[in-house]
Amino acid sequence: MIYNIKKIYKRRIIMIFQPHRYSRTKILFYNYINILSKVDILILLDIYPANELNIFNINSYDLYSKIKKNKKNIIFYIKNINFIKEIFLNILKDNDIIIFQGAGTINNILLNFFNETL
Structure with missing residues (x-):
């Protein structure tokens, strides 16, 4: 998907990504690295656990x-989502092209982003 977007639009891609579940992050870890490395600017958020315990000892910092x-x-690793706006301003x-990707609280970030910038 990222490659196609870059090829079609020939623009810089900024992605805000929130991994969903520790188990999914563990399983897809190297796939995430491969795909997310193709984004021009990545803002990586903490994993949204969806009531899952971190028995895999994995986190977004990994x-x-x-x-x-x-x-x-x-790439930026953000523990406090309040810094996203500051990063965007800079x-x-x-x-x-801005892509919000993930599940969980990223929806709130997306809504807040558009409410403040429109």
Whole structure:
């Protein structure tokens, strides 16, 4: 999907990503690294647990660390979602494509983002 968006629109992609569930993050860990490394700017949020216990001892910082090693994109790991607006004010350019991806509280972030920026 990311490759197709870049190919069609030829614009910079900013993604806000919230992984869903510890078990899913564990299973898809290397797939996430592969795909998320293709985004120009990634804002990575903590995993939304959906009432799941972290028996896998995994977190979003693990993803951040692996993606950061690729050095192909700009990546932010955000524990406090209040910093998203500040990051956007510093990085957003005309014609950027913004993708909100994930499940859980990211819907609230999306709604707050549009309510404040429109």
